[in-house]
Amino acid sequence: MSNATLDQTTEQFESLFFAPARTYATLTLDYTEKLMAAQFEAAKAYSDVGLSQARAALDIKDAEGLRSYVEGQQKVAQDISERLKDDAEKVAALNQEFVQKSQKLAEDNLKAASKSTAKAAK
Template sequence: MSAEKTKSDGNQSSERSSERAKGQFDNAVLEPARAYGALTTDYFEKLFSVQFESVRVFADKNLAQSRSWLEVKDSDSFRQVVEKQQQAVRELSEQMKKDADRIQALSQEYLKETQQLTSESMHSGSKQLEENMQKGKAQVEGQFQKGKEEVGNSQQKSQRQADNSKKSTSTSDK
């Protein structure tokens, strides 16, 4: 009966240890990986949005300029198209600067959030390691104490048996 109880206790302990290890793995690896994946996906979504918008604006301006050249009929209309083209170039330059600033801000935000995520993950991992070290130390100390008690009990039992053996020998000698 005692062996079955010990085996059952061992299985339960093993299951608890497995669950604890799974939880630690989830906290240490899976959760940070998911958070990093979400952060990276959001960053690229915003980046592509800025780039696509920039390409759309560039394409629209260029198509408008191409159409305006089709309407040149005299020197006055030619002068107007050239002026519009210069204005379009200035506007595109300003747009490119704005887009570059937006991309730089997105990249800085992404870098900051990635560093924060890494820092939190490292802090969590170090805390978990410290907790595991404390638990391991407590288990070793508990096992050491248990072993010490068992040795003491075994010595006492051996001493009693030796005493009983001496008593029975001295009683049988009389």
């Protein structure tokens, strides 16, 4: 096998297999990083709410304090519900973005492979 043929084969492997695999791995890693960041952010927010509610419960000293705490629970429940909705939308958007980018990557790789195959056939 001559150097030119070896170089051409190496270039084909790079363009058809290795480069797309690296690109997909980068895409997957970026997606995982964004998803984990969203999950950590959500976990911290929910932990903060839980700790704050526990502290508020410990501060109840009389009937008025209990009434105030119970009234505040409706607002807390509403805030958590809104946060859950927002978090679900954020994850859905991340998933949709990942799928779209993956599909574009697959289409681009298919076009490149077709061009490479046509070029090799000549």
